[in-house]
Amino acid sequence: MALTRQEKNSSEQAHARKSAGAVRLPEPGWRLRLLVLTQLVAIVIVASWVFPVSRGWWDQLDVAAFRFFNGSLNLGEWWQIFWAAANHRITDVFSGTLLVLLVLSWLWGRPREEQNMMCASFGALLLVMGAVIISLHPLIIKWIGFARASPTLVLDDVMWLDKLVPWIDAKVADRSSFPGDHAFILASFALFFWFLGPRRIAILALTMAVVFNLPRLVGGAHWLTDGLIGGAIPALLVVSWLLATPLGYYLARMFLPLVKLLVALIPKPLRIPEHRS
Numbered sequence: 223m224a225l226t227r228q229e230k231n232s233s234e235q236a237h238a239r240k241s242a243g244a245v246r247l248p249e250p251g252w253r254l255r256l257l258v259l260t261q262l263v264a265i266v267i268v269a270s271w272v273f274p275v276s277r278g279w280w281d282q283l284d285v286a287a288f289r290f291f292n293g294s295l296n297l298g299e300w301w302q303i304f305w306a307a308a309n310h311r312i313t314d315v316f317s318g319t320l321l322v323l324l325v326l327s328w329l330w331g332r333p334r335e336e337q338n339m340m341c342a343s344f345g346a347l348l349l350v351m352g353a354v355i356i357s358l359h360p361l362i363i364k365w366i367g368f369a370r371a372s373p374t375l376v377l378d379d380v381m382w383l384d385k386l387v388p389w390i391d392a393k394v395a396d397r398s399s400f401p402g403d404h405a406f407i408l409a410s411f412a413l414f415f416w417f418l419g420p421r422r423i424a425i426l427a428l429t430m431a432v433v434f435n436l437p438r439l440v441g442g443a444h445w446l447t448d449g450l451i452g453g454a455i456p457a458l459l460v461v462s463w464l465l466a467t468p469l470g471y472y473l474a475r476m477f478l479p480l481v482k483l484l485v486a487l488i489p490k491p492l493r494i495p496e497h498r499s
Contacts, residue, residue: 245328245336246418248343248470260462264455271451280447287446288373291439295381306387308437309394314404317434321411324430326494328415328423334485334496339474340418341481346473347414350460355403358456372399374442383441394441401452402444405435409449409457417465 270276295302307313325344329337372395374380383392408431416424435453438444464470485493 244419245332245340247336247339248346248418248465248474250468250471252468253466257462257466260458260466264458268451268455271447280451284373284445284447285377287439288377288442291436292373292381292442294440295383295386302383302386303390305437305440306383306390306392309383309392309441309443310390311393313434313437317408317430320430321427324411324415324423324426329494331495337494337496338478338481338485341485342474342477343418343470344414345477345481346470347410347461347464349473349477350464351407351410354456354460355406358401358406359398359403369398370400370445372396372443373445380442392441393438393443396443399444400448401456402435402438402448403453404438405431405444405449405453406457408434409454410460413457413461414465417461 271280295305329340332340370376374382374395375397383394384390412424412427412431415427435449438449439446464473
């Protein structure tokens with residue numbers, strides 16, 4: 223039986239999506255199993271960090287991780303220069319550029335309507351992330367009253383990158399290192415792609431999250447748990463509530479008209495290529 227024009231177009235678009243890798247857009251329904259699982263994981267990890275019985279293990283892990291990463295600076299001058307450069311502010315521009323390229327590759331070749339919804343979903347993530355970044359640090363420090371300094375300011379026998387490589391302005395200390403905003407942003411992007419796919423983009427985003435958090439550990443500006451407890455866990459909560467509940471769908475629908483307007487204003491040769499039948 224011959225396919226109708228609409229069926230043929232739908233079949234070709236489905237094939238294009240499969241070729242580019244499956245993407246799961248936000249839905250108006252609930253993904254309860256995923257939501258419950260992520261909340262339980264977050265609760266268990268945070269509880270183990272808060273309760274005195276198990277907190278000592280986390281503190282030992284923090285010190286051991288710092289000694290391992292910071293101690294690696296003994297490997298030589300070239301190693302010190304590399305990590306000093308990695309801790310310079312310009313590296314944040316580099317990592318941000320890579321994230322933009324990752325988003326572009328995520329959108330590349332999708333049907334236009336799907337691209338628009340993907341951009342709107344990403345806009346919803348940025349909105350919630352911004353709200354969390356603005357509120358999380360004051361919440362923890364002013365309301366809960368928890369604050370701690372970087373390991374470089376607390377521990378002895380520290381290798382100071384800014385002294386080893388004085389001609390590079392490397393970040394090596396912070397009097398209020400918790401929570402890790404840098405880790406939160408990177409983890410949020412990685413989990414966003416992990417929830418929505420495709421898997422290859424998610425793996426790249428996760429790799430970037432790990433790699434671009436390493437300089438803070440080597441230089442000693444952050445403890446390991448600044449990133450794990452103060453960054454990855456809030457990111458897990460944000461992304462799960464955004465994508466495992468209707469919240470992400472309705473926020474994306476709110477952003478969709480703006481996305482369509484912006485796309486219409488971009489000259490056609492500069493638009494992200496879409497799949498054409």
